[in-house]
Amino acid sequence: MKKWIVITWLILLFSAVAALFWYSDWVYQQPTPVPENYQTTNFGQLITLKAPLAALKNKPLFLHFFNPDCPCSRFNIKNFKSLVKQYNTQVNFSVVVMTTKNYTIEEIQKKFDLNIPVLFDSAIATSCGVYSTPQAVLLDNDHKLYYRGNYNKSRYCTEEKTNYAKMAITGLLNDHATIAFNKSALQAYGCQLPNCTK
Template structure:
């Protein structure tokens, strides 16, 4: 009788763990809901930076990040690899959203990078970003070249759909416009302003 109870308990426990894992996978595969007052920002549109990086003459790569968002944490290694590969040609900036207690130094330590960190949610609004992690890549004239996801994969490991890297390569090769599918352009991740899913 004792073995039967233990077996039933283990089956129940494993079933609950499996259901929780399935639910989390499902939640992270759903797109982030578009806010009611959202104003779309289109490719080619001039982005107002409110005095931030006004003298920058290289492409600007804004990484919208929330340290408390699981999706953002999954993306750290992918972002670091982009900075290491393109850091001389592109100006990388981390924009921290929903910050309550982090400093710029703490964020830099999380990435093990010494790049600018900004705590200004108005940049997200200017770029049309409403979830984390997201990319906004601007050309040297501060026009939006790409805004979207890093990758199709939740863990940013699918090289075939490395949208952020493809966008950087397209901009550096002076391709006027790249066509991206909905998996690249529809926001997935933690919803702003609270950055939760």
């Protein structure tokens, strides 16, 4: 009798944990709601940036919008680091931290194990049309918007064939005027700004 109680309890516990993981994954596969006051930023539009980013016009600029409290942002760190490692000689990279909590530049750099610029300016997200994290923004040398969207179709950034951020970098570096991305690349998924809500 005790054996069956333990087995039943373990099955219920396992089922509850599995349901929790399924629900969490399902929530983050839903598009992030578009804010009521959202203003579209079009591809090719000039993005006006302040110092220190304004001076970075020697090569394309990749902005990584990151919220340390967002699970999707944390899953994305490895993918972002691989892009920096592969393209850092051809592209300028910067992390734009989107949170209401206080973090230092050093804390964010330590999370990524990268020595790249870290900014805490939500106005950059507004000017680029970003309303969730993680999001990738790629600007050309003249700071015109080339790409704004997701890193990957997979929440864990594991699908190479849907590595949208990498495709955008490759396209820009190969002088492709535009790349036709599908809805899963361009529709925002993840944590809604600024408080990591859905």
